[in-house]
Amino acid sequence: MSARILVALRIKAAPARVFAAFVGEIGAWWRPNPLFSFTPRSPGVLAFDGEGEGARLVERLASGKAFEVGQVRVWTPGERLVFGWRQAAFAPGMDTEVEVRFEPVGEETRVTVEHRGWETVPAGHVARHGFPDQLFLLRHGQWWTGLLEGLSAHLLP
């Protein structure tokens, strides 16, 4: 089984629009969190490089370099997005995965983020900052909730 975080938020926009903003405007709504930075030189600006399966989520750093957070594994516009997620400090074999689902609920979209695979990052790893497992996952989940709230605010200024 996988240690996972699931968060969800309703956003007052259609699934196609929310999906487009998630992938196309991530640099505008993403809010970096110093506890969960991808590289020692973060934060940079997030972007999906390309479209469809095989596209890459990257963080463009001030140095001009781009750090690859992960490859897109599923890209179904308006419905579902799955991509890999790793920090620069992850050793080989450490890999987490993010699945985002966009479901219509009336005029709104229920956006669900499932971030799984944290059992591959051992206790004591620098990415966990010494937090006990549950607290680490909870703090990470609260960050995801804040990110979705940022996406909502971006769509509904």
Place this chain on the structure above:
Amino acid sequence: MPRLTSALCYKDPKAALKWLEAAFGFELVLLIEDGEGNLAHSQMTLGDSHVMVGNEWSADHASPASLGGKNTQTVHIHIDEDVDAHCQRARAAGAEILAEPETQFYGDRTYRCRDPEGHIWTIGQTVQAVTREEAEAATGLKIQGWA
């Protein structure tokens, strides 16, 4: 703004998440699972309110299913429309209806039910504006703080 949140204990909290969505329309907004797939923490929302759904995480936290069905606290859900339809939905999801929808002297139409682990829930909808004087006359009670 301060607010209250109820945290409920279940022997099988993951089943409870599914049930509460099916029966009451609660939406899961946060779920944390450990490497064995056990629920560590979760929250569900209804409108601007939420409840936490957890396991029997200490010797002093138990589901009614572990206590012969005893409840020491119950949660009340207040809705804006169609409490009868709400009851039908809960019944269809497997709720045991302890009291069918009935309009009370204070103007709310309410029903009471028991979920699969024995938590008792009350659900109400305001259907009539009742004054304090009318409520006192109907019950013979002396009422303070009538909103």
